[in-house]
Each structure stands twice: as C-alpha cells, then as structure tokens.
Amino acid sequence: MYMEEITKLICITCPKGCTLEVQRDGDTVLKVEQGCKRGHEYARRELVDPRRMISSTVKITGGEHPLLPVYTADAFPKPRIPDLMTALRKLGVKAPIRMNQVVLADALGTGINILASRDMPKLSR
C-alpha cells in the first residue's frame, strides 16, 4: 500500500530556520521541499535518527575556572543525550587543555568524541 505523508520540520542547521516539507512513505523520504542541500540532509536524518550538537561542561582542576566547556564533535543521537550528560558529569580533567583536545573518546560507543571548546592553560599561581 502506498501511504504518502507530508511532515513539516523547522530546520536547525543554520540561523535561517527554514520550514521544510518532507513527503515520505513510512521511513522512506520521497521528497523535501524548501531549504538547501544541508537542510535536506537534516530532514532525512531527523525523521529516522534525530541528532543534536550538544555542549556542556566537565570539571577541570588547575585552570582559570572550575569548568571546561566541551562539545560533541558531531551531532549526537537525541535519545542518548541524558546518558551523555551523566557520563560528562562523572568526568574530570586537568589543565592544561588545548582547544579540540579529546576529553572523552567514543562517547557511549557512538564513535563521537567529546572535545574541549577552548584552551585552558595551567595556572601558575
């Protein structure tokens, strides 16, 4: 049976926030209207495997601040975000740290690394 449905999605790829119309048959995306190439990729994935860029912090000692901002190197599976937060809360690192240094490799077995968002030099005092 051919069941075509149209789902409307707001694209979060860039600040424009285009509304995408996705024609699909079950999990098979037939056509995406509006938006750009990156938006269409987003729409195809959003319906079957939604992912988000996640930023958070981990504890750090020896730096200017008690927290080091970190981010996912790639968009992270949405259902596993709470588990990721739990894992990050347990993590602690030591200064010095360089931007884009891996602070947690292959987070929860997703193959996605967690990277430092900035340098955090070791404080001399």
Next chain:
Amino acid sequence: MPIKEKYDVVVIGSGPGGLAAAIEAKKNGAEDVLIIERDVEPGGILLQCIHSGFGLEVFGKDMPGPAYAQHFISDALTAGIELLLDTMVIDITPGRRIFACGKHGGLIDIQARALVLSMGCRERTRAQIRLPGTRPAGVYTAGTAQRWVNVEGYMPGRNFVILGSGDIGMIMARRLTLEGAKVEQVLEVMPYLTGLTRNYVQCLMDFGIPLHLSHTVNRIIGNKRVEAIESIQVDERWQPVPGTAQVVPCDTLLLSVGLIPENELSRKAGVKIDPITAGPWVDDGFETNVPGIFAAGNVVHVYDLVDWVTEAGYAAGRSAAQFALREREKERRHIPMIAGLNVRYIVPQAIDKENLKEGDIRLQLRVTQPLEKLVWIEISDGENSITRKRAPYARPGEIITLTIPQRAYDQVAKAGQLRVDVTKR
C-alpha cells in the same frame, strides 16, 4: 608587560568585535595595538556561550562560542597585539586619551592615535522592566545564570520560569534542563517569538518546555526566596487580560528581556548616541561623530549573529588603522617649536615641515625678561644655527615676529625640534 604612553590603535573590550578590530588594525599597518579588557582573560561574553551555532558565516562551520573566541584570541596573540587584562577603562576624552585602572599599575594614562569602542552590551534588569511583587533572592538575568552554570559551576535554582523568548532565555532553558533543573515555562510578552526559530526547536520543543506568547510576569511571590510567580496574559497593548492570572510555583525567575549597548564611556568622549539603537552613530567605516573614535559590535547595536560582529570589527579596525597612520604622518611632519633662552612662548607651537617647501613660515613669540640692549633672535635645531636676526631690544610687552626661511628646508627637515633663543649681542 610595560605599557607604552602612546599606541596607534587602542581597543576597549576583547570580545569578538574588539578582537577582530585589533587583528585587522594590525594587518592594515597599525604598529602598536593594545586591547584593554576588564575580565581576567580575553574573549568577552563568548566564553560563557558554550552552545554551538557560531561561525557559519566567517568560518563556514558551526562551533561553540569559546572555540569561536579562541580562534581570534590565538590570532591576536600571534599578531603581537598587546593585551591589558583585569583593567577597567574609567574615562576617555574626545582627544582619545584613555584613563584606566587595574591591578597591573594603578592609574594608567594612554594616548591613542585611533580608538575603537567595543564594550558590548548589558542585560536589562528587573528594575528596568518594573516587575511588581516582593524582592526575594532568585531573580536573575539569564546571562548571569549562564555565567554561573557554564563558567563558575553554580546552579542558581531547581525550578525555573524564564521571562523572554530571546536566544539567551531559550538557550538557558535547554542548558538548565540538561543540568537537571526543571524549566516550568518560558513567557513572552510579544505575540511572537523574539529569538531564532531554530532555538525554539532545539531548546524548547526538544525538551517539551512550554512557551506562552503574549504572557508576562504579573508579580513575584516569596519572601527570602522566590516561591512562585504569577503569570498573566496581555493584550496587544501589553495590558493584563483580567481573569488570566496563574500562579506558577518556582524557585528562580530568569530574565531574558533585552540587551542595552554599554555606552557610558562613549558619552564621556562626546560620542553621539542614536536614541533607537542606544549605540553610537557611525558611518560606513564605523567612525563615530568624534574623529578617530570608532565603534564596533554590540556596543553599536545588538546583533543576532557573532559573525556579523566580527565583520563590523574588521571594518572598524581597518578604518582605525588608516586614521592612525594619517596621525603618524602628521606627527612625522610636525616639528615642535621649543621656547629657549629668555623666550616665554612661541606660536605656532609646532610647524609642518612640508609647508616650508611652499614658502617661509612666520613665528611670533614673547620674551620672558626685558633686554634693553642689542639682541640676537636665533632659530636653531638645538645645536646648529638655522637663521638669526638682530633687534635693538626685546620687551615682554611687544611680540617679536620672525620667519623660518624656505631655503632652510633641508636643515629643518632633519631637525627633531626647533628652538628659539633671545640673547644679548
């Protein structure tokens, strides 16, 4: 780091606007560039904006705020831009003199050939939106909470209501939720979302946080600590709609109700402020009405994308460098006139040596003491005589006029200064 007395370009603030301006000024020929920053590290507000979404326009890729800042911080340091941290600028003059203080050396007094204002903006507070109710702890601006949660490691509460659907408010709603707090609702007085649509999707919708448009806080409830807020629907004139008040229990209210460019310093220097933007009036080179004072970033108007702040900073930095180089050229051509023996003053106080190519330059002076005898009035470069004339006497009450002859150009051009002495023959 020893601070010089004079810089080609001084930038106030090391956020994205200031960093871009400094880097571009250096690239465009400014030799000494100094950034003065009141925080202990450069980067500005980006350091607490740990979410991603920055850099798509400038770098063609999405990165978190601290990473975006890091690129420019590293570039600034590589370019040899001087950074004066933990230092607060307290006054600037229309002549681009800067007074600052900090732990690095008491009162600092610096002259800038060109000055770039990039002080950013401040959040509107509870007092500025006149929120009724009690005054308990637990009412904060969203940016303050952002700093605590993302940089300092404090959670300001457990159950939040956020007033304002601007980007900071929505981003904080997500952040607090990820950190285990409950965000009860986001209220927006306007009938539409005031932040980016994508933030509504990924910050509120993703976490099931309700957004109530055309709603505001009617009053705050609680004595020592916020216990609840009363929300209310408003009509198109922001008037409360009777019968729509609802008590929402919470322990913290965050305000994300607008940003105001921070221009106390600009006003001190006589910079004209646009009443609509609350920022300096600027031309297409980001120069203000005060020559040599430029402005870039959220201090001019509040941007929605940091990438545009960077571009504005680049433009301001280029203009500032050009201005500073013109100033340098003026200074190179200027030769100060020094009042020597028995001379009280000389007008003009300096000459543009290139004008000597065009013709003689006339000087006028007064002596300090009367000399009722024959005198020499002599112009020298400090060691060698350039020209001199005789006079039967010299009296303080009578101006003495003399000229630097055009033919002295070669000698004058080499001199660091010119000096006039009036002596007995």
